[in-house]
Amino acid sequence: MARNKAFEPEEKLEKAKDLFWQKGYNATSMQDLVETMGLNRGSIYDTYGDKHTLFLQCLRSYADSTFEDYQRTVEEAKSPIKAVEKIIKRAALRTIAEGRTCMGVKSAFELASVDEEVHAILKENTTNIVTVLKELLKKAQKAGEVSAKRDPAVLANFIVSNFTGFWQSYLVYGDPELLQRQAEFLVKSIKK
Amino acid sequence: MARNKAFEPEEKLEKAKDLFWQKGYNATSMQDLVETMGLNRGSIYDTYGDKHTLFLQCLRSYADSTFEDYQRTVEEAKSPIKAVEKIIKRAALRTIAEGRTCMGVKSAFELASVDEEVHAILKENTTNIVTVLKELLKKAQKAGEVSAKRDPAVLANFIVSNFTGFWQSYLVYGDPELLQRQAEFLVKSIKK
DNA sequence: CCGATTTTGGAACAATCGTTCTGAAATAAT
DNA sequence: ATTATTTCAGAACGATTGTTCCAAAATCGG
Numbered sequence: 047m048a049r050n051k052a053f054e055p056e057e058k059l060e061k062a063k064d065l066f067w068q069k070g071y072n073a074t075s076m077q078d079l080v081e082t083m084g085l086n087r088g089s090i091y092d093t094y095g096d097k098h099t100l101f102l103q104c105l106r107s108y109a110d111s112t113f114e115d116y117q118r119t120v121e122e123a124k125s126p127i128k129a130v131e132k133i134i135k136r137a138a139l140r141t142i143a144e145g146r147t148c149m150g151v152k153s154a155f156e157l158a159s160v161d162e163e164v165h166a167i168l169k170e171n172t173t174n175i176v177t178v179l180k181e182l183l184k185k186a187q188k189a190g191e192v193s194a195k196r197d198p199a200v201l202a203n204f205i206v207s208n209f210t211g212f213w214q215s216y217l218v219y220g221d222p223e224l225l226q227r228q229a230e231f232l233v234k235s236i237k238k
Numbered sequence: 239m240a241r242n243k244a245f246e247p248e249e250k251l252e253k254a255k256d257l258f259w260q261k262g263y264n265a266t267s268m269q270d271l272v273e274t275m276g277l278n279r280g281s282i283y284d285t286y287g288d289k290h291t292l293f294l295q296c297l298r299s300y301a302d303s304t305f306e307d308y309q310r311t312v313e314e315a316k317s318p319i320k321a322v323e324k325i326i327k328r329a330a331l332r333t334i335a336e337g338r339t340c341m342g343v344k345s346a347f348e349l350a351s352v353d354e355e356v357h358a359i360l361k362e363n364t365t366n367i368v369t370v371l372k373e374l375l376k377k378a379q380k381a382g383e384v385s386a387k388r389d390p391a392v393l394a395n396f397i398v399s400n401f402t403g404f405w406q407s408y409l410v411y412g413d414p415e416l417l418q419r420q421a422e423f424l425v426k427s428i429k430k
Numbered sequence: 431c432c433g434a435t436t437t438t439g440g441a442a443c444a445a446t447c448g449t450t451c452t453g454a455a456a457t458a459a460t
Numbered sequence: 461a462t463t464a465t466t467t468c469a470g471a472a473c474g475a476t477t478g479t480t481c482c483a484a485a486a487t488c489g490g
Contacts, residue, residue, distance in 0.1 A: 152347045227389070231427075269476080269478095289479090
């Protein structure tokens with residue numbers, strides 16, 4: 047009946063994601079996308095819709111894969127508190143290694159206050175991570191590894207907020223050692 | 239000899255600042271600025287230079303006034319540790335009250351990685367606040383109000399990073415109570 | 431009042447924005 | 461081979477981007 051798509055939509059979406067991630071939404075033009083994705087203008091509109099819709103798909107893809115990364119980190123841990131520690135260390139490591147600021151954080155500060163769809167994606171993603179941490183902290187409290195006086199919800203949000211703080215710190219100073227020490231202090235704060 | 243300026247440059251800069259603050263750099267157009275500042279195109283270019291130069295002046299103005307606000311907060315405090323507490327509480331309060339995300343944080347994530355001038359302004363401003371906190375923490379350590387084991391530099395950077403975390407938390411959840419509790423936990427973390 | 435200098439509103443600029451459309455080439459199933 | 465659908469390169473769209481320029485009005489010091 048018809049010709050097949052000559053490209054892998056997910057693979058090209060990955061390229062779009064990389065570009066949006068690097069430049070931000072407003073600073074990325076459709077021309078940039080055409081060149082980076084190596085796709086025709088029409089093909090982009092046919093496959094992904096307009097620029098905004100394309101961006102939402104990229105953001106969702108980014109959010110999902112980071113969440114999956116945190117989930118994998120949890121699975122490998124030997125105890126609840128070790129899992130929390132691992133997640134924090136992993137966040138610090140990603141900040142240093144990725145070479146550019148978390149797409150979620152960038153998008154939050156650029157768009158979340160004026161774009162309800164972006165806000166919804168980021169809120170859901172944040173809640174997912176917070177929920178994982180909250181459950182781990184509850185278990186850690188039962189095991190006596192975290193003070194029972196603390197509210198797990200506050201602790202979990204505190205940790206996730208600190209991840210944004212990691213990006214800010216590294217963006218301004220680019221000092222891996224400082225970041226590591228901040229992460230270590232965060233772990234200590236949670237434990238005792 | 240010549241006609242005087244019919245407007246107060248600083249007053250109009252304030253309006254530009256408000257607009258950049260609200261919309262971000264890339265999403266603010268020159269047309270927006272003309273309308274919001276109530277000034278002629280030519281007058282803007284004559285007085286402030288091009289869009290980018292105007293933005294830098296706005297950002298500097300914002301950074302200076304927030305730093306002054308923190309300095310005032312310190313002066314009113316009765317002890318070093320109280321001053322640190324006050325600064326943290328004040329940051330949380332501002333997050334809740336101002337209705338829009340800190341211009342410094344927004345600009346950092348939108349521009350700092352590609353705009354060296356913006357990066358320099360923000361780095362200097364951050365260093366200023368970190369320095370104030372560091373001195374206060376040293377004094378607090380001498381007074382036995384903060385554990386001497388901690389590195390004041392790490393603590394100070396940890397606190398400032400948490401301010402960015404405050405904005406993220408409030409941007410995503412808009413929950414004043416949660417933020418207050420995060421701030422309280424931050425204070426506790428520093429003290430013990 | 432006069433001459434110098436600004437402000438002002440708006441026209442004009444080339445460039446780019448996101449988006450749509452065209453028409454021809456390519457490829458799939460019938 | 462025919463037909464249906466997609467890809468492709470690029471033209472074209474009106475709108476908007478940042479910036480410059482111009483002539484007229486306004487206001488100052490002498």
